[in-house]
Amino acid sequence: xxVPVRWLAEFVELPQQSPEELAAxxxxxxxxxxxxxxxxxxxxxxxxxxxxEVEAHPDADRIRLCVVSTPEGSAEVVCGAWNFEAGAVxxxxxxxxxxxxxxxxxxxxxxxxxxHGMICSEQELALGDDHEGIMVxxxxxxxxxxxxxxxxxxxxxxxxxxTPNRPDAMSVHGIARDLAAFYDTTLRLPPVDSSPSSPxxxxxxxxxxxxxxxxxxxxxxxxxxVGPSPLPIQARLRAAGVRPINNVVDVTNYVMLExxxxxxxxxxxxxxxxQLVVRRARKGEHLRTLDGVDRELDFEDLIIADGAExxxxxxxxxxxxxxxxxxxxxxxxxxxxxxxxxxxxxSRRHGLRSEASARFERGVDPNLPQLAxxxxxxxxxxxxxxxxxxGGEDVYPEPIVPWLVELPRQRVTDVLGSELEPATVxxxxxxxxxxxxxxxxxxxxxxxxRPDVQRPIDLVEEVARLYGYDRFPETLPLGHGGGLxxxxxxxxxxxxxxxxAGYDEAYVFSFLGQQDLDLLGLPSDDPRxxxxxxxxxxxxxxxxxxxxxxxxxxxxxxxNTGHGVVDVALFEIGKVxxxxxxxxxxxxxxxxxxxxxxxxxxxxxxxxxxxGRSADIYSATATLGLVASGLGIGDLELxxxxxxxxxxxxxxxxxxxxxxxxxxxxLHPAVVRRFGLEGRVAVAEIALGPxxxxxxxxxxxxxxxxxxxxxxxxxxxxxxxxxxxxxxxIRQGGGPWLESVRLFDVFSGxxxxxxxxxLAVRLAYRAPDHTMTDEEVAPLRREVIAHxxxxxxxxxxxxxx
Numbered sequence: 001x002x003v004p005v006r007w008l009a010e011f012v013e014l015p016q017q018s019p020e021e022l023a024a025x026x027x028x029x030x031x032x033x034x035x036x037x038x039x040x041x042x043x044x045x046x047x048x049x050x051x052x053e054v055e056a057h058p059d060a061d062r063i064r065l066c067v068v069s070t071p072e073g074s075a076e077v078v079c080g081a082w083n084f085e086a087g088a089v090x091x092x093x094x095x096x097x098x099x100x101x102x103x104x105x106x107x108x109x110x111x112x113x114x115x116h117g118m119i120c121s122e123q124e125l126a127l128g129d130d131h132e133g134i135m136v137x138x139x140x141x142x143x144x145x146x147x148x149x150x151x152x153x154x155x156x157x158x159x160x161x162x163t164p165n166r167p168d169a170m171s172v173h174g175i176a177r178d179l180a181a182f183y184d185t186t187l188r189l190p191p192v193d194s195s196p197s198s199p200x201x202x203x204x205x206x207x208x209x210x211x212x213x214x215x216x217x218x219x220x221x222x223x224x225x226v227g228p229s230p231l232p233i234q235a236r237l238r239a240a241g242v243r244p245i246n247n248v249v250d251v252t253n254y255v256m257l258e259x260x261x262x263x264x265x266x267x268x269x270x271x272x273x274x275q276l277v278v279r280r281a282r283k284g285e286h287l288r289t290l291d292g293v294d295r296e297l298d299f300e301d302l303i304i305a306d307g308a309e310x311x312x313x314x315x316x317x318x319x320x321x322x323x324x325x326x327x328x329x330x331x332x333x334x335x336x337x338x339x340x341x342x343x344x345x346x347s348r349r350h351g352l353r354s355e356a357s358a359r360f361e362r363g364v365d366p367n368l369p370q371l372a373x374x375x376x377x378x379x380x381x382x383x384x385x386x387x388x389x390x391g392g393e394d395v396y397p398e399p400i401v402p403w404l405v406e407l408p409r410q411r412v413t414d415v416l417g418s419e420l421e422p423a424t425v426x427x428x429x430x431x432x433x434x435x436x437x438x439x440x441x442x443x444x445x446x447x448x449x450r451p452d453v454q455r456p457i458d459l460v461e462e463v464a465r466l467y468g469y470d471r472f473p474e475t476l477p478l479g480h481g482g483g484l485x486x487x488x489x490x491x492x493x494x495x496x497x498x499x500x501a502g503y504d505e506a507y508v509f510s511f512l513g514q515q516d517l518d519l520l521g522l523p524s525d526d527p528r529x530x531x532x533x534x535x536x537x538x539x540x541x542x543x544x545x546x547x548x549x550x551x552x553x554x555x556x557x558x559x560n561t562g563h564g565v566v567d568v569a570l571f572e573i574g575k576v577x578x579x580x581x582x583x584x585x586x587x588x589x590x591x592x593x594x595x596x597x598x599x600x601x602x603x604x605x606x607x608x609x610x611x612g613r614s615a616d617i618y619s620a621t622a623t624l625g626l627v628a629s630g631l632g633i634g635d636l637e638l639x640x641x642x643x644x645x646x647x648x649x650x651x652x653x654x655x656x657x658x659x660x661x662x663x664x665x666x667l668h669p670a671v672v673r674r675f676g677l678e679g680r681v682a683v684a685e686i687a688l689g690p691x692x693x694x695x696x697x698x699x700x701x702x703x704x705x706x707x708x709x710x711x712x713x714x715x716x717x718x719x720x721x722x723x724x725x726x727x728x729x730i731r732q733g734g735g736p737w738l739e740s741v742r743l744f745d746v747f748s749g750x751x752x753x754x755x756x757x758x759l760a761v762r763l764a765y766r767a768p769d770h771t772m773t774d775e776e777v778a779p780l781r782r783e784v785i786a787h788x789x790x791x792x793x794x795x796x797x798x799x800x801x
Contacts, residue, residue, distance in 0.1 A: 011176035041153035045097025083133030100126035167362035171260030219392035261372035262356035273307025335369035508552030516551035549596030567601030662686030733787025
């Protein structure tokens, strides 16, 4: 936001004369000064003069001879413009003046008549594009004064970066308010006397959506003459980055920049029924906005309509059908308070951001519209020689009042590290326009122009900001010792494990599109298709909050392979968003953290004649085994399953403590092709919580010094029996001295029957205090066999055991 310093000085006394010092103060108050612009006049030697006489040139038809005067005397000037007569006040470039572009003005003889200078147009002074006629100034302009000074040249303009939480600072007066608090001086208001001078207006206002428009103020000005604004107003608008248009529109922009309240001026004669209705748009309605674009409206759009059609996109931009023109004589000035999210969504939906929407989406003071409208109608009446209609509309069914925040004194000390006197804290808050009562806690009434101050910590920030951050001594904060939680430490350990296994961490957008789920080949009833739609997506193909990490990781892998990286191993730890309420805060969706893995290409050690092995399902399962081992998760299991997006027979559920937490496997070849990849692609996606949850502390068990007894068993079972089920059954029936069990062979085919397979396992028994004998092992072996046969229906191959 651009703030001319001279304009700022109208509202607050500025002890700092240096722009650099003023910029340092504003930066300390939280308003970063991005640039200091010094704007010099593009001309010199131009004064204000009055045309006393106008006569025809004795030897030319298209130029005239004028006598102009200043307090220093009069002179004859030849002029080719015809848009003025005797009595006009004009800018006069006297001999020796330099105009825009370095053109020097001297004494010239034109058709036998000596011209002592020239009367200037906008273009000659680089103040506009009009060169058809000369500039006719306000009659009240002081004769003989420096024209550059009248336009407030030279100007110093501060370019400020206003943070989104400070809508009150989006105006010259808002910045002045902070400076007045800092310097502890008086804050002045602009004159707002708008005493009516004509009968009541017939214009009416109806608000059908009070949630979207809590307040609507409107007032009429009659007998207005639309024309150019006075040059000082035009100069200030240009310095602030706004193009002057006419005196009515310029006033609405001027007051917006001055007070922070966006306004809109309607040509009342062009409003059907002389009425305004605030409502939501209806199906099929359109609006041609002031930028010349025809816009199709949505039922979520908040609009202003007259008795026949939509005339404005509320809080964003007005429509062409009711805009003020040179023929306008009746003006209805509107100032409203709009629901900030509604304006934000509407602005983004239409790709239309205006000075008004930039303020409304942050939150304008709901108690400012009446003051701003009064200021505007007075200016319009003065500049357009109009009359203010009596009465006016102020629809405010549920007034928004200041709110109370309690601030414990100790809270200030705890946060700032310095114990400020209670009187100092109270004084600083009062200087910011807040009412302070009580002792401890302080009862602080926050004005409605500060929507960002809602909590005690916000008040502490205001105290620190005004007191001065550089005045606090450097101290170490006191308090309880910090540190990472168990889950945070385990998550760090997980990252270390994966990085050590050759994976790189990826950071992927949290949005996806339905087409990403189509590429995965998910069935229509898959829960991952029920994503949460984004109301205003950054891109059409990223309109849903992700329910799975896979699409983003696969696109990242495709990007890598497309740039020549053929061996890719990526992991991501991030949130997915589920269409169910969060257990802690049901107002937001459930957002669990997931771990996602993608691996393709070759892996392992390489050297001369050694290419490494191709990634496959065992790459992913081995990674999970490494994770389980590194995190001390002893009950992580894999259960064979046929899952969407995975290759049949090469996928499994990941189970911890008997509960499925994700999946692992090879991507289906069709899915691989759809994502632009080649070869085998190993993937996994697992809920992070069970991996980082605390595990029981290890219990030290003294190792046995005696040798184990090792033997093999082979069981014939149904082909679909998971090996993990066999191992679990053996562990259950093996007794306390069973040290380990490992699958080492799977066989199918003759002489086994159709649909049968053989699973061979190796068991190791070890006693803690002696060497086991065959007599001790035999009953244990029979117990294992019996338990497996009873529980799984598997049969021992080669005999009864």
